[in-house]
Amino acid sequence: MVDITETLDCSGDVCPYPDVKSKRKIKKMKSGEVLKIIVDYPLSAERIPETMKSLGHEVISAEKEGTAAWAILVKVK
16 A cells, blocks of 8 residues: 555546646656556557656556546656
């Protein structure tokens, strides 16, 4: 069980907004904290984990929730 520090709900947003919002949010967080990002746009579900890894953060999981949403858990570096 992962302790989620903050949740960012980007439901209804299309690229590039979820990616931009995720980067802004994670910059304000402390090392070791966990951000849960919720997206319902398939391209964002692919891009956000790649972006977070490229920034040095740990992607704990990126799983589909229900029929149209994904939950991405990222641990801040």
